Amino acid sequence: MTDAARRLTGLAVTATALTAVLALQPSPSGPVPRPADFGATPSPPPARAATSTRVVDVPAHRSEVSRHDPAPERVQVPGVGIDAAIRPVGVDDQGALSVPGDPTVTGWYRFGPAPGSAHGSAVLVGHVDNDTGAVGEFAALYEVKAGDRVEVHRDGAGPATYRVVSRSTVPKDRLPPSLFRRVGPPVLTLITCAPPFRPGLGGYQSNLIVTAEPPQS
Template sequence: MPSGTESLPGTTAAEPPERVRLRDVGLDARVQPVGVTERGDMTVPDDPSVAGWYRFGPAPGSPEGSAVLVGHVDGETGALGEFAALYDVRRGDRVEVRRAKAAPIVYRVVSRATVPKDELPPSAFRRTGDPVLTLITCAPPFEPERGGYLANLVVTAEPVRE
């Protein structure tokens, strides 16, 4: 299986992310690599204070594609998770992704949308095209008898060209 940090022909591999910060909304989360479940769904770290990076896609800082970070809005105890802060994100907010062996990557939020959980756009996981950072968390309505949250909040950010 690909590691997610392998480079495409003619590109340079990006370092895996270690931390994501959105100071404007108070989000500061450690990042760990995640994969997929047996059903093919992306896994999410159990700890709501930790974000997951989809390791089978581009890493933040890759020259192409959508780097995906996912996190819980809350935990089983009802305590808010780090990604609950995404509810307050606005266009233009700055996102910083720190990496172990490379300089941080800075992004600016360009959009946010709420979509039904079963209609997450495939473009969120694209491997080609302009580089973006895609942040995903659960969104209301919450219906326990139907499995919990029925929607996703999807925040897209573009790299800042300094």
């Protein structure tokens, strides 16, 4: 698989926007229906006014991000059979968000909150398939329902648990920057690619976003 097929390409981490593309080259065996949207994504806190267009918000060093929360190791969604290992991912020199090449593994955006954090959006990303036709764990996000339980097992701590509240599909170049927020109410954001699939334009043209919230106490 090429490097371009292993990344969410085009993630521009700027003061005004974060744009992400799950670029996959394989051709599905047939037309892939777009999953139905449901629920309402929790409202983010008010955005700060942009003061420049230089690359910001992604720390140059891991130490610049608070790491009081245990690192995630595995994500499970029992209702649809997701059971995937997690490894930390970051961004490259072009601002592209790396995604594990193995579709059975998910990536945790390590410059944002960790699952189980008391604030912000913890982001997990994964491929829906690969160029060999192997189906990824996150393909099952097409089947989740409101209320499905999500468990994130963490290093040296109990699991962080969530309930699915929404699913939506957006064009690959319009991923909302609020998905990567570090403040506000805690949520878990799961991202994979979604149809339409157009080989001549680089593969999948949309991103599927599933949002889950901690259960109410």
